[in-house]
Amino acid sequence: xxxxxxxxxSRMTSPNNDVQIVPLDAGVFAVKIDTPTGRVAIGRVTTRDxxxxxxxxxxxxxxxxxxxxxxxxxxxxxxHYHRSFKSQTAAAPVRxxxxx
Numbered sequence: 001x002x003x004x005x006x007x008x009x010s011r012m013t014s015p016n017n018d019v020q021i022v023p024l025d026a027g028v029f030a031v032k033i034d035t036p037t038g039r040v041a042i043g044r045v046t047t048r049d050x051x052x053x054x055x056x057x058x059x060x061x062x063x064x065x066x067x068x069x070x071x072x073x074x075x076x077x078x079x080h081y082h083r084s085f086k087s088q089t090a091a092a093p094v095r096x097x098x099x100x
Contacts, residue, residue, distance in 0.1 A: 019079050021045075021071070029071065031056075031078050042082045045074045058082060 020039065022030040027047040032039050043058040053066045054074035058081060067074050 019075060021075055029075070031075050033079055033082065042086075043078055045071065045078060047071075056081070058086065060086065 018034045020032040022032065024030050024044065029045050030041055031043055031045060032041050041059060043056060045054055045056045047054050051068065052070075053068050054071065055066055056064045056074050056078035058078065062081070064074075064077065064081075067077060069077075
């Protein structure tokens with residue numbers, strides 16, 4: 001397709017279309033999720049062996065133990081980790097005058 005990004009045809013989404021998997025290299029995929037502010041990259045998943053043992057790495061450096069599962073399962077595990085532990089935003093600080 002003229003004018004299309006090079007990797008448009010190789011992107012995959014989850015059945016709910018809220019998680020996007022983007023191939024980066026052989027056995028390496030970026031994982032992005034939809035948030036109220038837009039799509040954000042949350043990490044990547046990799047496989048390093050012929051047995052298809054997958055590992056996820058969150059963007060903050062947290063890593064999983066090897067998961068002997070499918071690409072879809074490891075992507076789901078990373079998205080679940082992010083939503084459970086990382087997606088909560090802190091409430092905005094309340095500003096009060098010190099001397100009033």
